[in-house]
Amino acid sequence: MERSRALVALEIATAFVVAALFVLTCTTINVNVLERLGQVSGIAAVEWRLLLFALPLLAVLALLTRGSRADLAIRFGSAALAGLSSAAVAGGIAVILHRTQFGLGATRGDAGTLINWAERLLTGQPVESPVYPPLQNYVLAGLSKLTGLRPAYAMPWFQIVGVAALGPCAYAAWRLLFRPRAAVVFAIVSSLPMIEAYREYPLLVLVVLVPVLIKFLRVLRYGAGETLGETLRSGVIFGISIAVLFLMYSGWFQWSAPGFLLAAAIVFPWRTGWKQGAVFCGAAFIVFVLLVHRYVGGVVHASGIADNYVYFDATVEPAFVAMWRGGLPGTTGVWPPVGELGGVGLFTVILAVGLAVAIALGRNRTLVVTIGCIMAGTWLFRMWHAQRMWKTKLVQLWPRTTAELLYLLVILVCFAGYLALERARDKAKPDSALRSQTAFFGLATGLVLLIGSSASPTVDRYMPRENLVDPGYLAWEAYHRPLLEVNQLAGATDTARSSVETDLWSVGGAIDHKIWRGYSSELGHREDHEEWLDVMIPDPRKFSRLVIWPAADGGPLQLVIEVDDGTGLVPVMTVNDLPQGHMFPQTIKLPTTYEVAHLRIRATKLRQVDDDYVFRVAEVELYE
Numbered sequence: 001m002e003r004s005r006a007l008v009a010l011e012i013a014t015a016f017v018v019a020a021l022f023v024l025t026c027t028t029i030n031v032n033v034l035e036r037l038g039q040v041s042g043i044a045a046v047e048w049r050l051l052l053f054a055l056p057l058l059a060v061l062a063l064l065t066r067g068s069r070a071d072l073a074i075r076f077g078s079a080a081l082a083g084l085s086s087a088a089v090a091g092g093i094a095v096i097l098h099r100t101q102f103g104l105g106a107t108r109g110d111a112g113t114l115i116n117w118a119e120r121l122l123t124g125q126p127v128e129s130p131v132y133p134p135l136q137n138y139v140l141a142g143l144s145k146l147t148g149l150r151p152a153y154a155m156p157w158f159q160i161v162g163v164a165a166l167g168p169c170a171y172a173a174w175r176l177l178f179r180p181r182a183a184v185v186f187a188i189v190s191s192l193p194m195i196e197a198y199r200e201y202p203l204l205v206l207v208v209l210v211p212v213l214i215k216f217l218r219v220l221r222y223g224a225g226e227t228l229g230e231t232l233r234s235g236v237i238f239g240i241s242i243a244v245l246f247l248m249y250s251g252w253f254q255w256s257a258p259g260f261l262l263a264a265a266i267v268f269p270w271r272t273g274w275k276q277g278a279v280f281c282g283a284a285f286i287v288f289v290l291l292v293h294r295y296v297g298g299v300v301h302a303s304g305i306a307d308n309y310v311y312f313d314a315t316v317e318p319a320f321v322a323m324w325r326g327g328l329p330g331t332t333g334v335w336p337p338v339g340e341l342g343g344v345g346l347f348t349v350i351l352a353v354g355l356a357v358a359i360a361l362g363r364n365r366t367l368v369v370t371i372g373c374i375m376a377g378t379w380l381f382r383m384w385h386a387q388r389m390w391k392t393k394l395v396q397l398w399p400r401t402t403a404e405l406l407y408l409l410v411i412l413v414c415f416a417g418y419l420a421l422e423r424a425r426d427k428a429k430p431d432s433a434l435r436s437q438t439a440f441f442g443l444a445t446g447l448v449l450l451i452g453s454s455a456s457p458t459v460d461r462y463m464p465r466e467n468l469v470d471p472g473y474l475a476w477e478a479y480h481r482p483l484l485e486v487n488q489l490a491g492a493t494d495t496a497r498s499s500v501e502t503d504l505w506s507v508g509g510a511i512d513h514k515i516w517r518g519y520s521s522e523l524g525h526r527e528d529h530e531e532w533l534d535v536m537i538p539d540p541r542k543f544s545r546l547v548i549w550p551a552a553d554g555g556p557l558q559l560v561i562e563v564d565d566g567t568g569l570v571p572v573m574t575v576n577d578l579p580q581g582h583m584f585p586q587t588i589k590l591p592t593t594y595e596v597a598h599l600r601i602r603a604t605k606l607r608q609v610d611d612d613y614v615f616r617v618a619e620v621e622l623y624e
Contacts, residue, residue, distance in 0.1 A: 007072075008175060011079040015168035018053070018083030019090070023164050025049050026091030033096050034479060039463040042095040043456055050088050050455070054448045057081075061441050070437035077444055078184035079171060085188045085451050086167030086195060090160050092459025093197045096475050103155030104198045104462065104474035106481035111155055111198070114140055116490075118151035123491025123538060130298030135248040136201050150490075162200035166191060166207060173211040177218070177367070181440055182418055186211075188447055190410040192454050193324050194403065197462050198474055202249040206407060209245050209252055210371070213260055216242070217267050218366045220280055224273030231276055235283025242284070243291035250295075255401055259377030263370045306394055312469075313399030318386040321405040322348045354413030361419040368415065375408045488541040488622040495534045498522035510620045511535065518551050518618035521603075531556075531615035532602040543622040544593040546601075548586045550578055554616030558605035561590070564598035571602075593624065 029045045032038035057080055064073035097103060105111035117127045118140040127137055143161070144154040170187035178186065194203040216238050223231060246253055269277045289296075313325070320336040322345065339345030362368045378401050385398035421434065428434040464479055465472030489511045499507040500520040506512075510519035510533055521531040546561060555578040562569040575588055603615040 007075060011075050011175065011180065012168065012172045014076050014079040015083040015171050016165070018080045019087035019164045019168055022049065022053055022084060022087040023090050023094055023160060026094045027098065029091075029095045030098060031095065032099070033475070034464055039460070042463075043092060043459050046088060046091045046095060046459065047452055047456060049091065050084065050448075050452050053080075053084060054452075058441065058445060058448065061444050065438045065440050070440075074437065074440050075180045077440070078180035079168075081184050081444060081447050081451070082167045082171035082187050084167070085191065085447075086170075087164050088451055088455035089195050089197065089458050090164035092455065093160050093163055093462065094156075096459070096462055096464070097156045097160070097478060100478045101153045101156075102478040102481055103159045104478060106477045107152050108477060108481075114158075115151045115155060118144060118154075119490040122151070125491070130295075130301070133247050133250050134295060135244070139201075159197055159200060162204060163195060163197050166195060166200070166204050169204060170207045170211075173208045176215040177211055178418075181443065184447065185418075185443070186411065186414050188451065189414055190407060192450075193406055193410065195458055197458075198471070202251060203403060205245050205249040206252050206404060209242075209256070210374075210407065210411065212238070212241055212245070213256070213374070214367050214370045216284070217260075217263055217370050220264065220277055221267040221269065221366055223280060224269055224276050226276065228276075228279065231280050232283050235280045236287050239284040239287025240291065243288045246288070246292050247295060251397065251400060252404060255378040255381050255404055256374045257377075258381075259372075259374035260370070262377070263373035266369055266373070267366060307396050308394050310395055311399070313402060314389070314395045318383065318398075321402045321409070322351060324403045324406050351409040351413060354416040355409060357416035358412040358419065361423070362415065365415075365419075368412070371408050371412060375405060378404055378408075488543050488624065489535065489537065489620065492535055492537045494536070496521065497531050505616075510617050512619075518549075518616060520551070520554060521606075521615040523612045523614065525613050526611055528606050528613050530602065530604055531606065532600055533615075533617075533620070534600050535598070535620070537597040540595050540597045541622070542593055542595045542624045544590050545623045546588040546590060547621040547623065548578065548588065548617055549619035549621075550586060551616035551618045554607055554609050554614040556603035556606055556615050558603070560602045560604055561588070562600040562602060563594050563596045565596070569598070569600050 026046055026049060029042055031042045031045070033042055057077060061073055061077045064070060093104070103111055107115055114136060117132075117137040120127050121137055121141040122144060127134065140151055140154060140158045143149075143158050144151045147154050147157060167187065170191045171183055174183040174186040177183070191207050194207050196203050219234055219238075223234065226234070264281075268274070316336055322336070325335075337345060339348060341349060358368055359372070363372075382398050382401040382405070385394070385396045389395065425432075425434045433439050461471050462475055463472050464475040466476050467473055492511050494507060494511055496507045496519065498521045499505070500522055501507070504517055505520040506517070507519060509517045519533065557578075558574065558576050559578065560571050561573045561575070562571045564570070572594070573588065573590055578586060601617075601620065606613040606615055609616075
């Protein structure tokens with residue numbers, strides 16, 4: 001038993017090591033991906049490296065699967081293939097980002113939000129979203145510490161690591177259920193549509209969550225023979241594992257929970273081991289709650305989320321789940337593509353056949369029960385929200401169920417093939433290829449072709465393109481975002497001569513990255529006077545531009561900008577007639593580039609608001 005566990009651990013480690021080595025070799029590819037010839041050359045260079053890894057692997061498998069070490073060859077060959085499956089895409093993303101310091105999306109959109117949250121974590125500030133799972137923020141902050149880069153510049157590795165880890169993580173999850181040959185097929189084939197380079201961690205969670213839930217229900221169903229200690233240990237391990245996935249991304253739990261609970265009720269050992277089952281479920285539940293209760297509490301007490309953003313997938317016909325394109329579809333023409341059979345294409349037919357065969361041959365298998373129940377619940381959720389859109393004008397993220405339903409259907413197709421081969425193998429003669437270890441060489445060769453063929457178009461999808469609705473725009477933005485265009489006041493603190501402290505105004509409101517909340521000096525002064533904001537940055541940072549977002553009123557008639565030159569605060573610029581209204585920021589170019597940790601914005605002539613003279617700003621930012 002111990003030797004078996006050690007071998008499995010080595011298998012999984014092999015998958016991660018192969019993925020890491022492959023990506024590192026791709027970091028040496030240096031082409032200009034802003035030109036089409038450079039893009040094609042970059043993709044070809046990745047494919048060339050894939051062959052350099054895969055051909056020796058296939059040669060070793062061809063030799064070793066004939067001898068006494070066939071089992072070890074299959075184990076580690078499967079792991080290596082799993083590592084290559086996602087590393088081939090991650091290597092392509094490394095090529096795309098080679099000449100820019102930013103990740104896909106630069107500092108805007110979802111990437112910008114994560115960067116902001118990671119910066120707040122690194123500077124000891126609370127992350128203000130109570131509803132978004134926190135672990136992604138900690139991963140990015142950890143990479144920032146590890147690399148010594150600011151979160152904005154650690155983002156490329158955050159994205160590359162997330163993509164590269166998908167194959168090894170998927171293999172590790174499916175090894176809970178199958179031997180290496182089957183596990184690598186499930187891991188690669190079902191995960192291919194889930195590789196996304198921009199929002200990679202939610203899909204990574206989905207890929208791992210489903211086999212973990214299946215394994216949980218299998219242990220629940222057949223664990224009556226275990227001792228109490230073994231049952232408790234299993235429950236604790238599952239509680240920790242599921243909690244980690246939940247804290248990384250919780251969206252899939254919303255769609256999956258009803259079906260999973262129904263499947264648990266179906267497989268629960270009501271007659272033969274209900275006490276054992278109750279202990280197992282109870283231990284897992286208690287550990288899970290202990291780890292996630294703070295996050296769940298924040299979600300419960302937060303104001304309700306009304307998602308009214310109608311993005312691409314919310315406008316297509318709601319029964320189409322055969323392809324997951326995310327929120328940035330690119331140039332698609334007619335979408336969904338018109339199929340030959342009642343409007344559906346061959347791929348949808350294959351999914352339907354796989355569903356039918358899996359149920360016909362394995363309807364009592366835990367995998368089929370689990371996936372069938374989760375898929376039914378997810379489909380009902382999807383149609384419930386979609387059919388209410390006209391009335392509520394809310395999307396409520398239902399298009400994201402496309403990814404989950406597609407993943408579940410592809411798993412069932414794989415399982416249908418697995419069951420059919422299982423039956424054929426049972427009936428085959430002893431010398432049949434179905435019973436031979438050498439057959440794995442053919443499987444591995446086919447998987448290499450599949451990996452290379454899928455990696456190329458996936459990488460090409462993210463190549464820079466100046467088209468707002470194309471995924472390539474994410475890379476284009478990374479190349480055209482001005483270097484160091486990150487607010488240098490991240491992590492700064494400020495003080496003021498006086499301030500109003502309300503929901504809309506506070507002394508920290510000037511540097512909290514929220515335009516709708518700002519700073520106002522105290523009221524009650526009926527004569528012109530002087531007010532100031534003192535800003536302290538954790539460490540000296542370079543800046544040459546001060547950006548002020550004016551408040552709706554109260555912008556000063558005159559302000560003086562002072563920096564600390566080591567001997568004290570020294571005035572460097574005077575600005576007159578700062579405009580009112582906060583639609584457009586006012587950029588103040590300073591006389592030179594300063595590298596200091598302390599500056600003061602001193603309002604020397606104030607505007608009158610009603611009867612009071614006040615100093616107000618919506619936000620202050622610094623840029624190099």
